[in-house]
Structures are given as C-alpha cells and as structure tokens.
Amino acid sequence: MKALLIARREIAGYLRTLSGYIIVAVILAVNGLFFNAFALGKAAERSATVLSNFFYYSSGFTIVASVFISMRLLAEERQAGTLPLLYSSPVRDRDIVLGKYLAGLAFLAVYLLCTLYMPLLVMVHGKVSVGHIVAGYAGLLLLGSASLAVGTFGSALAKNQLMAAIITACMLVALILCWLLARITEQPLSSVFSALSLWNQHFPPFQAGLVHLRDVAYYLLLTYVALFAATRVLEARRWR
Amino acid sequence: MNPRGSSLVLSLVFAVVLVGGLVLERIAGAGTALTAIVVARTVLLLAVVGWAATRMAQASGGRKVLWRWALLCYVVGFVGLLLYTAQSELGTRLLGTALSQSSPKLAVVSQALFPALLVLSLLPLALLEASAAAMARAPVLETERAHGALFSGLGTAFVLIFSFSAMYVATQLDKTWDLSYFRTAKPGESTRKLIQGLNEPLQVTLFFPPANEVGEAVAQYFRELGQDAPQLQVERLDQAVEPSRARTLGVSTNGVVVFSRGEQREVLTVGLEIDRARGQLQRLDQEVQKRLLTVARPRRVLYLTTGHGERGDGKAAPGETPRPGIGQLKELMRAQNVEVQPLGVAEGLGSEVPRDAAVVAIIGPTKEFLQEEINALREYLNKGGRLWLALEPEGPSYDALVEPLGVRYVNTLLANDQVYFRATRQQSDRANLATAAYSSHPSVSTLASLGGQAPVAFLGSGAFETRSNPQQGLGLDVSVRAHEATFVDKNRNFTEDEGEDRRAWPLVMAIDKPIQGSKEGMRAVVMGDSDALADGVLPNLGNAYLALDTLRWLTGEEALAGAVSSEEDVPIQHTREQDVLWFYATVLLAPAVVLGVGFFVTRRRGKRGPRVAPEGGAR
Numbered sequence: 001m002k003a004l005l006i007a008r009r010e011i012a013g014y015l016r017t018l019s020g021y022i023i024v025a026v027i028l029a030v031n032g033l034f035f036n037a038f039a040l041g042k043a044a045e046r047s048a049t050v051l052s053n054f055f056y057y058s059s060g061f062t063i064v065a066s067v068f069i070s071m072r073l074l075a076e077e078r079q080a081g082t083l084p085l086l087y088s089s090p091v092r093d094r095d096i097v098l099g100k101y102l103a104g105l106a107f108l109a110v111y112l113l114c115t116l117y118m119p120l121l122v123m124v125h126g127k128v129s130v131g132h133i134v135a136g137y138a139g140l141l142l143l144g145s146a147s148l149a150v151g152t153f154g155s156a157l158a159k160n161q162l163m164a165a166i167i168t169a170c171m172l173v174a175l176i177l178c179w180l181l182a183r184i185t186e187q188p189l190s191s192v193f194s195a196l197s198l199w200n201q202h203f204p205p206f207q208a209g210l211v212h213l214r215d216v217a218y219y220l221l222l223t224y225v226a227l228f229a230a231t232r233v234l235e236a237r238r239w240r
Numbered sequence: 241m242n243p244r245g246s247s248l249v250l251s252l253v254f255a256v257v258l259v260g261g262l263v264l265e266r267i268a269g270a271g272t273a274l275t276a277i278v279v280a281r282t283v284l285l286l287a288v289v290g291w292a293a294t295r296m297a298q299a300s301g302g303r304k305v306l307w308r309w310a311l312l313c314y315v316v317g318f319v320g321l322l323l324y325t326a327q328s329e330l331g332t333r334l335l336g337t338a339l340s341q342s343s344p345k346l347a348v349v350s351q352a353l354f355p356a357l358l359v360l361s362l363l364p365l366a367l368l369e370a371s372a373a374a375m376a377r378a379p380v381l382e383t384e385r386a387h388g389a390l391f392s393g394l395g396t397a398f399v400l401i402f403s404f405s406a407m408y409v410a411t412q413l414d415k416t417w418d419l420s421y422f423r424t425a426k427p428g429e430s431t432r433k434l435i436q437g438l439n440e441p442l443q444v445t446l447f448f449p450p451a452n453e454v455g456e457a458v459a460q461y462f463r464e465l466g467q468d469a470p471q472l473q474v475e476r477l478d479q480a481v482e483p484s485r486a487r488t489l490g491v492s493t494n495g496v497v498v499f500s501r502g503e504q505r506e507v508l509t510v511g512l513e514i515d516r517a518r519g520q521l522q523r524l525d526q527e528v529q530k531r532l533l534t535v536a537r538p539r540r541v542l543y544l545t546t547g548h549g550e551r552g553d554g555k556a557a558p559g560e561t562p563r564p565g566i567g568q569l570k571e572l573m574r575a576q577n578v579e580v581q582p583l584g585v586a587e588g589l590g591s592e593v594p595r596d597a598a599v600v601a602i603i604g605p606t607k608e609f610l611q612e613e614i615n616a617l618r619e620y621l622n623k624g625g626r627l628w629l630a631l632e633p634e635g636p637s638y639d640a641l642v643e644p645l646g647v648r649y650v651n652t653l654l655a656n657d658q659v660y661f662r663a664t665r666q667q668s669d670r671a672n673l674a675t676a677a678y679s680s681h682p683s684v685s686t687l688a689s690l691g692g693q694a695p696v697a698f699l700g701s702g703a704f705e706t707r708s709n710p711q712q713g714l715g716l717d718v719s720v721r722a723h724e725a726t727f728v729d730k731n732r733n734f735t736e737d738e739g740e741d742r743r744a745w746p747l748v749m750a751i752d753k754p755i756q757g758s759k760e761g762m763r764a765v766v767m768g769d770s771d772a773l774a775d776g777v778l779p780n781l782g783n784a785y786l787a788l789d790t791l792r793w794l795t796g797e798e799a800l801a802g803a804v805s806s807e808e809d810v811p812i813q814h815t816r817e818q819d820v821l822w823f824y825a826t827v828l829l830a831p832a833v834v835l836g837v838g839f840f841v842t843r844r845r846g847k848r849g850p851r852v853a854p855e856g857g858a859r
Contacts, residue, residue, distance in 0.1 A: 021838025025831035032826030040822065046809045048421055114834060118826055126812045131419025186266075195407060209420030217410035221403040228399050232392050239371045239388035 002091045006099025007106065010073075014107050023068055024111045031061045035118050047126025048209075054118055055136040055207040059199065062112070062144040067168050069107055070151020073100040074230070075164035093234040097227055101152045108144045112137060132209035139206020142219035146198065147172055149226035156233040172198065175222075198222075246376065247295070247310040250288055251369050254314055255362055257284045258321065270329055278330045285321065289314050302381030306372055309390050313365035320357025323350040356401045363400075364393030421809060422518055424457040425525040427465040429802030430686075434532055437799065438471035442536055445498045446476040447491055454510055454517045458497060461524055499531045506531040525805040526575075533577040540598035540795055542573055543583035545613075549606030551770055564774040566603055572778070572787060578795075589613050593620035599794045601628040604770030608636045618644055624758030626794040630770035633702035645751045645764050646710025650703045654722060654745055654768075655729040657736065659817055661697050670734040673698040675747065676782070677721040683750040683765055683793035684719045686785045686803055696720060696747075696782035701769030703728070703745035713753045719765075720748035720786070748786070750793065765790045781810065 014020040039053035074097075077083040086096055119133045154168030155161075175198035182194035182201075194201050195218065202215040261281030268274045292314055296307035325331050327347060332338045340347040371389030375381060427435075435442075444462060448455025455476070462474045479486040479494045489498045490505065495512040498505060508527055511517040520527065544550065544566075552565035570580045583589050583600065590612040593600055600620065609617075621627060621644060631638050633651045642649055653671055661672040676695040678688040687694055706716055721744040727736045728745070736742065747768045754761040767773070772783050785803070792798050 015841060018838050018842050021834055021842075025834040025838075028834060029827055029831040032828075032830065035826050036819075036823050040812070046811050048809050050812055114830060117830060121822060121825070122812065125818075127421055127807070127809050129419065129421040129423075132421055135417075135419040195411070205416075209418065211417040211419060213413055213415035214407070214411040217407055221407055225399055225403050229396065232396055235388075235392060236367075239367075239385040239392070240374050 002095040003098035003102060006091065006096060007102035010100055010103030011106055014103065020107065023065070024114060027061055027065050027111060028114055031058060031115055032118070034061075039118075047122050047128045048132070050122050050126065051119055051128050051132060051136065052207045054122070055140065058112075058115060058136075058140055059143055059203050059207075062108070062140050063147045063172060063199075065108060065111055066104075066144050066147035066151050067165055067172070069104045070148050070155050070168055071161045071165040072155070073104055073152050073164075074155040074234075075158045075161045078158075079160045087237070094231045097152060097156070097230045097234060100155075101149060101227055101230075104148050104152070105145055108148060109141065112140055112144065129209070135206055135209045135211050138211065139203055139215070142206075142216060143199070143203055146219045146222040146226070149223040149230075150175070153226045153230040153233070156230040176200070246372060247292065247307060248369050248373060250292060250295075251310060251313075251365055254285065254288045254317065255365070257281055257288070258317055258358070258362070261285075261321075262324075265328070274328075275330055278325060278328070282321075282325070285314075285318050289318060302383045305383045306368070306381065306386055309368055309386065310365065313361045313368065316357050317361030317365075320354050320361060323357065324354040326350060355404075359397045359400055360394065363397040364390050367393035367396075421807075422522070423807040424461060424521040425523060425805045425807045427461060428525045428529070428805035430804050431465065431525055431529045431532065432469075433799060433802055434529065434536065435465060435469040435472050438469070438536055440501065441471050441473055442532070443498075443500045444472065444474045445485075445489055445491075445500070446474065447479045447486060447494045447496045447498070448476060448512070449478050449480065449494055452494075452512055453514045454495065454512055454521070457514075457517075457521050458510060458524070461528070465528075497528075497531075499528075499535045501535045504535050506535050519808075522807040529804055530575045530577075533575075537577055537797075539577050539579055541579045541581055541594075541596050542599045542601055542791075543581050543587075543594065543597045544570075545584060545589065545600065545602045545605070546582045547584035547586075547607075548602075548609060549604075550602065551604040551774060563604070564771070564776050566773055566775065566778075568775045568778045569603070569773050569787060572784065573791065576788070576791060578791065585610070585613065589616055592616050593625060597625070599626040599628055599791070601630075602641070603628075603630045603773060604632050604635070605638075606632065606635050609641060611640075614640050617641070621645075621762050621764065622755070624755040624760070624762050626762075627764040628790060628794055629764065630767040630773055631702060632770055633700060633768075642704075642766060643707075644711065645749075645766060646707050646714040646716055647749055647751070647766060648705045648707055649766075649768070650705055650728065650745075652702060652728045652730055653732055654698075654701050654703055654726050654747075655734050655736075656723055656726040657734070658725040659723045661699075662819065663699075667734040671700045671729070673701055673722055673726060673747070675720060675723050677723065677744060679717055679719045679721075681717045681719040681750045681793075682789075682798040683717075684748070684786065684789050685798065686789050687720075687782060690781075690785065690803065694782035694785055696772060696786050697777055697780050698722075698747055698769040699771035699774075699777060701747055701772075703747060703768050704749050704766060705746070711753070715752045717750045718746040718748070719750045721745065722747050760796050763794050763796075765794060 034057040035054055039050050039057060045053070074083070077086060116137075119128070119136070122128055123130075123133070150171050151164070151168040154171055155164040158164035158167050175196060178193045179197040179200035182190045182197065185193060202218050205212050205215055258281075261277060264277050265274060265281075268277050289311065292307060292311040296304060296311055299307050326335070327339050327350060335342070339350070367389040368386055371386045375385065446455065446458055446462065448458065459474075459476055462472075466472045466474055477485060479491060479496075486492065489500065490507065491498060495510055495517075497508040497510060499508070500506075508531055510520045510524075544552075551563060552567065552570070573580050578598070581587075583594070583597075588594065590610065593616055597620070600617065617625075617627065627645075629638075629641065629645075631649055631651070633653050635651060638649045638651070654673060655670040656673055657670050659674050660670050661674050662669050663672055674695045674697055676687075676692045678684045678691075680688055687696070701722075703722070704718075710716065724744045725742050726745055727740040727742045729735075730740055731737060745768075749766050751764045751766065752761055771777055773787055777783050778787065789798075
C-alpha cells in the first residue's frame with residue numbers, strides 16, 4: 001500500500017509539469033512518422049504486415065521511452081539530495097522501488113495508450129483481429145515493463161540522471177545483443193544467451209499476434225530480477 | 241578490518257581460478273591439455289580452501305567470522321566444480337563410465353546444481369568482500385554489515401536461480417496462444433443465391449474424422465449455407481469408417497469435400513490440420529463457389545479476340561516494355577466455369593462469331609480490326625450477342641467498333657491530382673485513377689453495394705461520350721464514373737491546364753438493346769482502360785468485382801451477383817487523400833492532443849496555485 005502512495009505521488013509529479021506531456025508528444029510524433037514512412041510503406045502492404053511493422057517500430061520507441069522515464073526515478077532523488085528523506089520515512093526500500101517503478105509503468109502505459117489510434121486505423125482499412133492488437137500491446141507493455149525495471153536498477157546505481165540513462169542504455173543494449181553472443185557461443189551458453197536476449201528472441205512473436213508463455217515469463221522474470229536488484233542496491237547502504 | 245587480515249586477494253584468486261579454469265577447459269577441448277588444466281585448477285582451488293581454513297583457525301573475533309563465511313563460499317563453489325568435473329571427460333575416466341549412463345538422474349541433478357552452486361558461491365562472496373573492503377580502515381569490525389552483505393548476495397543468487405528455473409519450466413511447457421487474424425469464411429451472398437437457385441438436388445459430402453477442428457469449421461460453413469436451400473444435401477462421413485462410400489466418390493483420405501450432381505463431381509481438399517488448412521478456410525466461400533459453379537451450371541464459352549495486339553496476345557516487340565497480360569482474368573473466368581477460347585481471323589472471325597459464344601471480349605487492342613471482323617461482330621450484336629470491350633487511350637481509333645453501341649471513345653489520357661493510387665510517387669501516378677462512383681446498374685451491383693470499400697483502379701484511362709444520335713432502342717448507362725476532379729490531360733503533363741476540364745468522366749458504360757427473337761437482347765460493356773483487367777491490378781477487390789459483375793451481367797447471370805465472402809488478409813490501399821489524412825492524424829493530431837491536454841492540466845493547476853496567507857497572519 002505504501003508503494004501505491006509513492007506511485008501516486010510520482011504520477012502526480014509527471015502530470016504536474018509540462019515536460020511529461022512533451023516527452024509523450026515527441027515520441028508519439030516520431031512514432032507516427034515511422035508509421036507513415038516505414039510501416040505503411042510505399043506499396044499496398046497487407047494489414048497484418050502493417051500492424052507487425054507498427055509493433056516493430058513501437059518496440060524500439062518503447063525501450064527508448066523506458067530509458068527516459070526511468071532515468072529520473074531514483075537518480076533524481078539522489079541528485080537532489082532527497083533520497084535520505086525517503087530513507088528516513090516509514091517506508092521500506094522495496095516500497096520505494098516498487099512505488100517509483102509503478103509510477104513509471106503507469107506513465108509508459110499512458111504513452112502506449114496514446115499510440116492505439118494507429119492500429120485502429122489499420123483495423124478500419126484492413127483486416128486485423130482485436131486479438132492481434134491485444135497481443136502486440138501486451139508485448140509492448142511487457143517489453144516496456146522489463147526495460148523500465150532495468151532502468152530502475154540503473155537509476156538506483158547512478159548518482160545523477162545522465163549516468164542513470166547511460167547505465168540503463170548500456171544494460172539494455174547488452175541484453176539486446178545477447179542474441180549475437182548466442183550465435184557465436186556453443187551450447188549450453190548459446191541457449192542461455194538466446195534466452196536472455198531482450199528483443200530478438202522474445203518480442204517478434206508478439207508482433208505476429210502470438211503469445212508464448214516463455215516470452216511472458218521472460219519479461220516478468222526480468223522485471224522481477226531487476227526490481228529485486230534495485231531494492232538490494234538501496235539496501236546496500238546498510239552494509240557498504 | 242585490518243587489511244592484513246583481508247580475504248580479498250584470496251577471494252579474487254579463487255574467482256579467477258574457478259572461472260578462468262572453466263574457460264580454459266572449453267578452449268583445451270580434450271586430451272592431455274584438458275587433464276592438465278583440470279588437475280591444476282583443482283589443486284589451486286584446494287590450496288585456496290586450505291589456506292582460508294588455516295587463516296580462519298588463526299583469526300579471532302570478527303575476523304574469524306568473516307573468514308568462516310568466505311571459506312563457506314569457497315567450499316560451495318568447489319563442490320559445484322566437482323559436480324561439473326564428474327560429468328566431464330576426466331570424470332568419465334576417473335569413474336570408469338559416464339555419469340549420464342551410470343546414473344542419468346544424478347547427471348541431470350548435477351547439471352542443474354553446478355551453475356546454481358557457482359552463483360551461490362561467487363555472488364555472496366563478491367558482496368561480502370565489498371562489505372569488508374568498506375570496513376578496511378575501521379578499528380572494529382562490524383560483522384552485522386558483512387552478515388547483511390552475505391545474505392543480500394544469497395538472496396540475489398536465489399532469485400537468479402529461481403528465475404532461470406522458472407524460465408526453463410515456461411520454455412518446456414511451450415504454451416502458445418495464437419491471436420493473429422484467422423476466421424473461417426462465411427457463405428457469401430453470391431454463393432447463397434447460387435444454392436437457392438438450384439432446381440435439382442446437389443450432394444455435398446464432407447470427409448472428416450469426428451471431433452476434427454477443420455471438419456467442424458467446414459460443417460459450420462455448410463450448415464449456414466444450407467439454410468433456406470432445400471436442394472443442398474450435406475452429409476458428413478469418416479473415410480476410415482466408410483471406405484466403400486468414399487471409394488465410390490473417388491476419395492481415399494479424410495479432409496476432403498466432394499460436390500456431386502448426377503455424374504458430375506468436384507473435389508475440394510481442405511486438410512485435417514488447422515494450421516495448414518487456415519488459408520483454405522479463409523477463402524472457403526470462394527473455393528466452394530468455384531466448385532458449385534462447375535457442378536451446378538453449364539459451361540459457357542468466352543471468346544477473346546486475338547491478332548490486334550490484345551493483352552496476353554504474344555510477346556512484346558524487341559525494345560518495347562511488355563504490357564501486363566490477362567492471365568489472372570482468364571483464371572477468374574475459369575473459376576466461374578467459363579471456358580476461354582481465342583478468336584481471330586484464323587478461328588473464323590473474318591466471317592462470323594462462333595455460335596457457342598456466350599461472350600466476345602476485346603481486351604486492349606492496339607491495332608484496328610478488319611472491316612470483315614467488324615461486320616461479323618456487328619452481325620453478332622444484332623442477333624443479341626454479348627460484347628466486352630476494354631480499350632486503351634494509346635490505341636488506334638475504335639470508332640468503327642463502338643459506333644453501333646452509341647458511344648464515342650475519347651482516347652486522351654485522364655488524370656487526377658487529388659484522388660489517385662500511388663505507385664512510383666511521381667507525377668505520372670496521377671493517371672492511376674481511383675473511383676468508387678458506381679451506378680445502380682446490374683453490371684456493377686456488387687460494387688455499388690460495397691461502395692467506398694471497393695474502389696476500382698484504372699491505370700491510364702480514356703473516357704466515353706454518348707453519341708448525339710444513337711441507334712433507336714439502345715439503353716446506355718454510365719456504370720462507373722471517374723472522380724469529379726478528373727481532367728482530360730491533353731498535353732500529358734499530369735497537371736490541369738486551360739481547356740482541360742474537370743468532370744466525372746464516364747469510365748465504364750453498360751449498353752443493351754432488345755432484339756426480336758432473343759430473350760435478353762444485346763448486351764455490351766465498354767471500359768475506358770484495359771489495365772483495369774490486367775494482371776497485378778485485377779487482385780484489387782474493386783477490379784475483381786468489376787470483372788465478375790460484368791461477366792455475370794453479360795452472361796445473363798446477374799442474379800448471382802454479390803460479394804464472395806473471404807477472410808483473407810487484404811492489402812491496405814491508400815489514395816493520396818488517405819495518405820494525407822493518415823499523415824496528419826498520426827504525426828500531428830495525436831501529439832497535439834497530448835500537448836493540449838498537458839497545457840490545459842498544468843495551466844489549471846497553475847491558476848489554482850497555493851493560497852496566499854492574509855496579511856497580518858490571520859487564518
């Protein structure tokens with residue numbers, strides 16, 4: 001419950017200033033440009049292809065949005081020197097991390113909701129199922145959730161927002177590039193790297209309207225591990 | 241902690257030997273090198289463990305506690321390594337037989353435990369050393385801090401182990417939900433009319449085993465089709481249970497639908513696996529209609545004139561770009577149980593049109609017809625013939641051909657700078673007309689019902705004008721008109737210039753005339769562009785229905801007109817207008833709305849603002 005209180009305070013922080021809206025508007029505009037230029041394409045593409053292309057580009061924007069959203073979560077408090085105030089308040093470290101993360105996730109969900117009109121346009125002009133759209137958005141939300149959790153971990157490690165963004169980007173790129181490692185290593189390491197790959201191995205099925213239990217499990221577990229690690233980083237002040 | 245008493249160096253040596261040994265082992269592969277590496281690694285690790293035990297025995301107080309925990313981490317890591325070694329080549333040599341053969345279950349357990357023990361050793365050790373390093377200059381050791389670090393590491397290690405295990409289980413379960421677009425087609429209007437118009441029983445036998453997913457979908461389709469159609473008799477059989485019945489109908493496997501009427505029989509193979517049958521089920525209505533037309537209706541002959549540079553007529557001259565053929569149109573005709581035959585001077589067009597001709601089609605001629613051929617065609621029309629004429633603005637004068645039909649062909653290119661299909665993103669695209677302006681004439685009844693959902697594409701079209709003094713009795717109907725912003729592009733610069741009027745030019749006209757002694761009289765359809773029927777353009781929904789409705793009206797089967805149900809995915813056609821709309825909606829509108837909401841919310845909060853305390857501090 002305390003996590004929810006922190007989340008509410010954080011969301012109010014996003015909504016109170018124009019910067020949150022500007023971030024969403026800019027990412028939406030760029031996403032719209034990509035939708036027009038690449039997803040719709042020059043030739044008459046089949047609706048499932050257009051939708052798949054839309055989710056392909058949106059996944060990239062979701063990861064980028066996650067980095068921007070998460071960089072301020074804990075690093076901003078540390079930068080402003082307000083983190084000790086949070087420590088001294090009657091909330092546990094895990095409530096702080098969870099509350100901040102939930103606020104970021106809610107903001108990301110709002111951004112994703114704002115992009116919904118693009119698949120709906122495809123639905124009006126072509127033949128796609130609601131299920132395909134739901135699967136794609138579930139994938140985007142899960143990918144965003146995992147990226148945001150990694151970002152929360154990065155934000156917990158960093159001393160300022162810029163460092164948080166750099167650390168998060170490095171970790172996410174490392175996770176994305178796991179598929180390359182999977183290609184050059186041998187078994188059983190290649191299976192491990194392949195399973196760890198943030199995008200290549202787990203997102204394309206969502207793009208095509210397929211929901212695999214293993215992909216859902218991967219994103220949820222990555223979220224859990226990253227948030228757990230972020231909590232441990234906060235707790236480390238007690239033994240460092 | 242006193243640096244002299246630190247286990248940091250030893251822990252680093254332990255981690256490097258452990259991980260480095262594993263990497264070197266992979267590089268060495270097999271043989272003596274591998275044995276040497278394993279032996280060296282084991283000896284070094286044993287030395288580290290022994291040294292740590294000695295230091296622990298010598299230490300006292302808090303330092304002793306730290307050494308004990310570090311030693312515990314070393315031992316856990318060493319045990320993990322032993323489990324790994326037991327399964328290696330060296331382990332097989334030492335044990336005499338491979339662990340996977342002598343004790344497969346133990347082998348699996350040790351395979352899973354080895355990485356888990358390594359994580360349980362190295363992660364807590366790393367955090368323990370980090371905690372100890374932070375107390376390096378402290379006069380008194382705080383074992384509680386080291387204890388916290390150790391447990392933090394243990395917790396993280398267990399979370400990692402749990403996550404990998406859960407991931408493994410989820411992967412092994414391999415559960416999938418397919419939410420992509422898939423639906424079995426429902427009976428379309430046209431197929432329903434065909435079935436309801438039957439005057440003799442038609443037997444449909446479905447060969448599927450019980451509780452088969454594909455069989456259920458097909459049966460459901462025929463249940464819906466059979467409503468209000470007493471002549472349709474549907475029966476479901478299992479080929480394995482009724483082999484003799486199946487043999488009688490020429491079937492040797494399940495997953496097949498047989499349409500039979502008297503001696504006539506048509507087979508549709510759908511398959512038994514839903515994943516493979518998807519495509520067939522999505523266009524089931526189309527496939528069923530094709531078979532029904534073959535079984536239930538007599539075959540008609542459509543003659544395509546040849547020898548005048550028509551489409552699909554021979555190869556292009558050297559140096560010329562080949563024009564798209566009409567292979568897809570011919571395929572469409574065959575699917576409607578229409579036999580396509582060539583008709584030129586060699587086939588007797590110079591004297592008369594064959595008597596079995598249901599329709600004569602002239603698609604995109606580029607040379608003029610001989611006077612004898614024109615005479616034969618006129619005679620055919622005067623006897624109540626059916627003519628399908630698709631012309632080209634680049635072609636010769638078609639006056640002699642179209643004069644008896646009461647129209648004149650304006651063979652100048654039409655263009656539109658507002659509504660057109662984009663193909664090359666050049667100005668010439670403006671000649672790719674798109675229109676959804678249809679009349680209520682039976683030759684375009686399906687298109688009229690679909691309206692804007694099925695625009696027709698004309699890639700470089702001419703137009704028609706009604707003659708001032710047409711023959712008496714001729715009925716002329718403009719069935720398809722161009723968009724009202726279309727202009728005659730006389731100088732072919734794709735821009736409207738002076739004297740190039742914008743108008744809803746007639747693109748397709750349906751002409752009929754009652755003939756004495758003929759039931760339905762003469763019928764003709766003239767089209768301003770033969771590209772509308774050419775390969776590549778015909779798959780466009782509007783063009784396909786234009787061809788189908790035209791054929792049905794010309795053959796007197798307009799009662800069958802109606803949409804064929806298909807659940808196949810469709811290409812998204814976008815005209816320039818739609819492009820512009822999509823662009824502004826996606827790039828500008830949505831971000832503007834978000835910014836607007838943001839501005840409204842933040843401004844409203846700003847107006848409310850914090851209350852200012854009244855002067856004097858009164859509350």
